[in-house]
Amino acid sequence: MKKILILGACGQIGTDLTLELRNRFGEKNVIASDIYSKNEGFLKDGIFEIIDVLDKKKISEVIDKYQITEIYHLAAVLSGNAEKNPMKSWEVNMTGLFNILELGVEKKLNKIFWPSSIAVFGPSTPRENTPQDTITDPNTVYGISKLAGERWIEYYNNKYNLDVRSLRYPGLISYKAEAGGGTTDYAVEIFYEAVRNGKYECFLSKNTELPMMYMDDAINATIELMEFKKENLSIKTSYNLSSMSFTPDEISKEIKKHIPNFQITYHPDFRQKIADSWPKSIDDSLARRNGGWRHKYNLSEMTEIMLKEITKKLN
Ligand code: NAD
Ligand code: AKB
Secondary structure: OOOEEEEOOOOHHHHHHHHHHHHHHOHHHEEEEEOOOOOOHHHHHOOEEEOOOOOHHHHHHHHHHHOOOEEEEOOOOOHHHHHHOHHHHHHHHHHHHHHHHHHHHHOOOOEEEOOEEHHHOOOOOOOOOEOOOOOOOOOOHHHHHHHHHHHHHHHHHHHHOOOEEOEEEOEEEOOOOOOOOOOOOHHHHHHHHHHHHOEEEEOOOOOOOEEEEEHHHHHHHHHHHHHOOHHHOOOOOOEEOOOEEEOHHHHHHHHHOOOOOOEEEEOOOOHHHHHHOOOOOEOOHHHHHHHOOOOOOOHHHHHHHHHHHHHHHHO
């Protein structure tokens, strides 16, 4: 019997992932947790625990209490926020991961999911169709923590036979929860502001192209990865994953098809430098070969859903 613990469940991905895991595996088999509790929405309908990922003892107690067999470890500080408080962010991202890896070995967990990011790449990485194996020279606190995390999960896989699986997510776009302090957040905020005010001031420049993905595709890829036979997985660090790439100009043109008076202005801030160090597009052919990964959503389908769902939500 699968018993799943999600750490960082109140965040952008956790909100969607908790719902989908509960749909697939049953409400009582999926324990959501975060450092704070959300009193509204889906989290109050299932089991919820307050857990700080830096508190190894508490995580250990919760694993024992519910006889946890799998962990999805989502708690982290994202790229934009991490630059504001580098040392604290490093601690959350790295000590948090070590706590889970150590407990994974100690408690003999069946599987762990930990997400990496396109942030593992850096200014010297080829930016078009970035390969699975290439130069990784991240220059952000967040990117360095993701690259170190990838090396450590491979180490635990090899040394302790711990089954840790990972995807290098691109920027994820969703409507259930707002984005949590990253560089790709503009592509979520733009929809909220389009619906609320009909205009958006973008913190990246007009032609900054980045890899992005609609959340449903990311959730499917994640759960599918966790269901694959271990022997079919050739990568023990993290798989490149991709569906679409676009610029702020291209997404704003797509929004204008639905809201013709929508206006975008550009006021790049410190996140521009981060975006400029990341790939424009990703080669995920290995994930497609190893796991049969296929994405479903493109920019126009995603735009239609985002505007419809955010309009419903704000009303
Ligand atoms: P988010 O910021 O929306 O959510 C992170 C959650 O972690 C928040 O609810 C926060 O309260 C929680 N958290 C922070 N510190 C904690 C602590 N000490 N203990 C327990 N919980 C804590 O982030 P997200 O977008 O949901 O991202 C989840 C994971 O996916 C992260 O590892 C992130 O790096 C990765 N990722 C996200 C994206 C994306 O576009 N959303 C892209 C690539 C990788
Ligand atoms: C961020 O912008 O920090 C995240 C990511 C791509 O890892 N969305």
